[in-house]
Amino acid sequence: MVKHGLMRAIAVLGSGALVLAACGGDADEEADGGAAEPTGEAAEEIVTDVGVTEEPCPDAVNPENGCIYLGAISDLSEGPFATFGPELVRGHKDFWARVNADGGIAGYDVDASANVVDAKYDPQTHSQVYREIEPNILALAETLGTAQTQAILGDMEADQVIGAPSTWWSGWAFEEEDAGLVIEAGASYCFQAMSGLDWVAENSAEPTSIAVVGFPNDYGNDYAAGFKAWASAKAVEFADYVETGSNAQVGNQDAVVAQILSLSPDVVGLAVGPTETAEIVGKAAAQGFTGQFLGAIPTWNPALLASPSGPALEALYTHVSTAELYGADTPAHQAMLEARGEDDVPPNDGYTIGWVMQYPLKAILETAAANGDLTRQGVLDAIEGTEVDFEGALPTVTLGGDPNDSADRSVTINKVDAEAALGASAVETAYVGPTAEEFDYSAPCG
DSSP states (O other): OEEEOTTTOOOOOOSSOOOOGGGOTHHHHTTTSOOOOOOSOOOSSEEEOTTEESSOOTTOSSTTSEEEEEEEEEOOSSSTTTTTHHHHHHHHHHHHHHHHHTTOBTTEEEEEEEEEEEOTTOHHHHHHHHHHHGGGOSEEEEEEOHHHHHTTHHHHHHHTOOEEEEOOOGGGGOHHHHTTOBOOOSOOHHHHHHHHHHHHHHHSOOOSEEEEEEOTTHHHHHHHHHHHHHHHHHTOEEEEEEEOOOHHHHSOOHHHHHHHHHHOOSEEEEESOHHHHHHHHHHHHHTTOOSEEEEOGGGOOGGGGGSTTHHHHHHHEEEEESSOOTTOSSHHHHHHHHHHOTTOOOSSTHHHHHHHTTHHHHHHHHHHHHTTEESHHHHHHTOTTOEEOOTTSSOOEEOSSOHHHHOOOOEEEEEEOTTSTTSEEEEEEEEOOHHHHHOOOSSOOO
C-alpha cells in the first residue's frame, strides 16, 4: 500500500453539484483553460492500492495529481447494443473529464479511457476481458448487461471491485444478488413497467388486458414481472409474456406480431431492442392493431423516426426512461451539452445514461477519499450511507439501506417528438405511479 501525505491529498470535492464553467464564478477566473482548484477537505493521508498511482494520468488535466483508473466493459462492435455502447463510453469519459477539469478528486485525476474493452454483449467474453483489465483498475465505470455482469460477480467479489451497471435489473438492489458491488442508478425495469402502466391508466383509458414482448433474459423477465405485478394489483388480465430473440437471432418478428393480433391487448410492453420495436409496432399497426405500446429504456432510437414505422410509433408508442433524454433542462443535461458542444447531438441516449450512471461512483470515491482510504476495500466500505446528487437528472438518493425504502421508483414518460434532440420528449418527469409506490420491494421482481 502507498500513503499519500497532505500535499497529495490537498482536497476532496463535496458530494454536491459541480460548478459548470458556463455558470460564471471560477469559470471567469479560469478563462485560460486551466484546471480549477479542488475545494473541501481531504484526509491528511490517503491509503491506496490497486488502480491508483502517484504518477499522473495519461494526458493529465492536472499534472500534479495522481491517477485513479476506472475500467469499462461495453458492447462496442457486434452485439445488439453496438451502437449504444460507444455512446455509453463517451458519456462516462466526458463526465470524468469534467471532474478532472474541476480539479479532480482529492489530488487525483480520474482516467476512464485506458481500460475500455469490448465484450460484444457476451458473458464469456465479458469474463475474459474483465480479467485482462482488473489488475489496472480501482473500479468499473461500466459493466454492460445483467447476465454479463453476473458472469464476473464472483471475480468482482474476490477482487473487491465495485461497478456501475448498464442494466436496470431489479436484483441489483439486493446484496444477496450482487454482493453489494453493483451501484445502480435509476428505476429498475420492473418499476419502469409499473409506473409506465400507472401513467397510461391515468392519462388514457385504464387497460383491461395487457401483454409483454421481451427478450428471454433479465431485461424481458423483469419488465414482464412489472406488468404481472401491475395486473395483479389492478385485477387486470395479463394475456401473455411473448418471448422473442433479436432479429439477428430470429430473422424477423412476424410470429410476435401474429400473437399480438391474436391476443389483442390494450397495452403491449416492449423489452426488446430498437430494431425489433420498429418492426413490431409498424407491422402490428399495418395490420389494424390500435392498442398502445409501452417501451422500456433500450427500445428507443431516434433513427426509428425516419423508418417506415415512424408514423405508427408516433401514434401508438410511449417510451419509459429513468432520466430525461439528452437535451433536457436540468443542470446535469446542461453539463452534458457543454461537454459535447451544441452542434454534436448524440445518435442515441446512451450518452446520457453513460454520464448519469457515474454520479454514484463519483460520490463513493469522494467519501472514500474523505475517509482517507482509496483502496478497493475502502471504496467498498464507503458505499453505505453515501448521498448521491444527480444534478437534477434523477432524484437524490442515499446508497445502501433497505431497498423497499431507498430504491428509486420514478420514471420519465416520453412521447415521440420529431422536434426533440433525440426524437422524443418528456411529457412527465419524476413520475411515481401509485402501484409502483405501493409495491413491496423485498426481493427482485423477476
